[in-house]
Amino acid sequence: MSYKFANVKTELPGPKAKELLERRKQYVPKGVSNGIPTFVEKAQGAILTDVDGNTFIDFAGAIGTINAGHCAPEVVEALHDQVDKYIHTGFNVMMYEPYIELAERLAKLAPGDHEKQVLFLNSGAEAVENAVKIARKYTKRQGVVVFSRGFHGRTLLTMTMTSKVKPYKFEFGPFAPEVYKAPYHYEYRRPEGMSAEQYDQYILNEFKTFLQGDVAPENVAAVVMEPVQGEGGFVVPSKTFVQGVAEICKQHGIVFVADEIQTGFSRTGKLFAIEHFDVVPDLMTVSKSMGAGLPISGVIGRKEIMEAANPGELGGTYAGSPLGCRAALAVLDMIEKHDLNEKGRIIGEKVMDRFNRLADKYDIIGDVRGLGAMCAIEFVKDRQTKEPNKEIVGTIVNEANKRGLITLSAGLFGNVLRVLMPLVITDEQLEEGLDIIEEAMEAATSALQVH
Ligand SMILES: Cc1ncc(COP(=O)(O)O)c(C=O)c1O
Known part of the structure; x- marks a missing residue:
């Protein structure tokens, strides 16, 4: 599937990122964790470009730090x-x-x-x-x-x-x-x-x-x-x-x-x-x-x-x-x-709408919740027992990464998928990011054989 904004042309990590990763392993303690195994070259608005020229839509915003966008x-x-x-x-x-x-x-x-x-x-x-x-x-x-x-x-x-x-x-x-x-x-x-x-x-x-x-x-x-x-x-x-x-x-x-x-x-x-x-x-x-x-x-x-x-x-x-x-x-x-408060509200509505549609489709979605653009999906193994499902979230995040979307997990059990995209994200970028989440879910559920 090809996208307009997300474009991952290499394996992750790509060749340059691989080299940096080796140096990171040598000189930086593993106690500092990292999500996606690559390194940024440039960031603008809601788009990150890595050192190998791959582009990503950013639904993580440095964990809620970039509401105003990268390099505004x-x-x-x-x-x-x-x-x-x-x-x-x-x-x-x-x-x-x-x-x-x-x-x-x-x-x-x-x-x-x-x-x-x-x-x-x-x-x-x-x-x-x-x-x-x-x-x-x-x-x-x-x-x-x-x-x-x-x-x-x-x-x-x-x-x-x-x-x-x-x-x-x-x-x-x-x-x-x-x-x-x-x-x-x-x-x-x-x-x-x-x-x-x-x-x-x-x-x-x-x-x-x-x-x-x-x-x-x-x-x-x-x-x-x-x-x-x-x-x-x-x-x-x-x-x-x-x-x-x-x-x-x-x-x-x-x-x-x-x-x-x-x-x-x-x-x-x-x-x-x-x-x-x-x-x-x-x-x-x-x-x-x-x-x-x-x-x-x-x-x-x-x-x-x-x-x-x-x-x-x-x-x-x-x-x-x-x-x-x-x-x-x-x-x-x-x-x-730019009335970012209003943007937060509107983005939240769009994300919740898409997440709710996913919940209609997948039984492993236990809850969809949010306030404004602080939205999340809680995954469970069974809607009755509500047993947390961490594995699926890790797989969705990886599948999303491979397709050029950066997103995050959360929760005591790591079974929550959350989004914190910059509020200056364009409608097209937002829709593309949500499409990627949908495709990542499709890939993750079929890889783990769950629904
Ligand atoms: C609600 C809340 N309080 C405090 C902190 C700690 O902030 P910092 O990592 O900048 O020390 C965080 C970080 O995620 C947070 O989300």
Whole structure:
């Protein structure tokens, strides 16, 4: 089958990629994983070209980092301009305007009309760590509550807060103390015989019981929640659940933190996913698509909470670098100019429509779910038992790669296929990518003899 945008002319890896792969094996530890076995030469919009001249449609977007597209002209222009002026002075040595401008814009854009402040860092994990530090300082409490299947990073604290044992935590203990894990709403795996309303009540009661049985609310500094779970399998919780947890936090003076690192910047059809739930978080962690590929992250929050830390207690050498700030400002401009929120919504509709049609065809599809353009398929061995089917997802991803589409798995059991394409993808590219998923499914199901 030949395509217009996807064009894989060589085996994967191709000859040049093979050479690089050998050097990678020699000099880079295997602990850093990689998906497709090739190396990029050029990236533009939603298209990646590898070192052997193969082209791929990108449905992974560097794991949700490239909502504004690869090398978006606005971002490239801002970076060139910044490089010519100054690259790095260290905000804690000599400050610079882009940091202030970005803080001001994000404070105004984040949900809630209260006064807000913004702190910038480098990575998602660092943002989560700092949100916890700030919440602890403010509340003078130590406990941190997270949720089953959550992902918050790979540093000691955030690895502790993360759920999946293998590969994220296995043999990396001892873990950070005072981290507690509560159950998260999971509609697809709602106990049989329970209505959606009963399940909402059940899971909120479980949360209350957890605050009785696992940690006292007056010892909890922060509850950190992904509004839609990313690595955990694109699990979209109910509004009642998110609102209920936020309300319980309010009652007990617990800082409610929305981890928007994967969900933010138009992915779900709104600037931030938490807006779908009509909840105003006390703090929000942001990163990934904020910088369009530049390493920048942030904590946005209520001024009185953000002000709890004293000078020198927050920050870092490269935290909120000028280049990161300029890239993020360009992304915010692009979101407005190209209405990326609306694009996220429309892409989501198209993807869900195609995924639902696939679900009509294949019994191994247990669930199709999503919020905006954060869409996924959960695969099972049997629709009755809902036993996770990881093997099929790995095979689909490989078959898609061979045909020139990059996509990702997710979920505690690796049995979820997820898409995080740049929101600037054209209709034609999107349709071609979805056609490839369909063909990859056909190939994978016949290779594994499942339906
Ligand atoms: C919700 C969430 N929080 C935190 C992180 C950690 O971000 P980083 O890998 O930049 O440390 C991620 C990364 O995937 C994420 O999805």
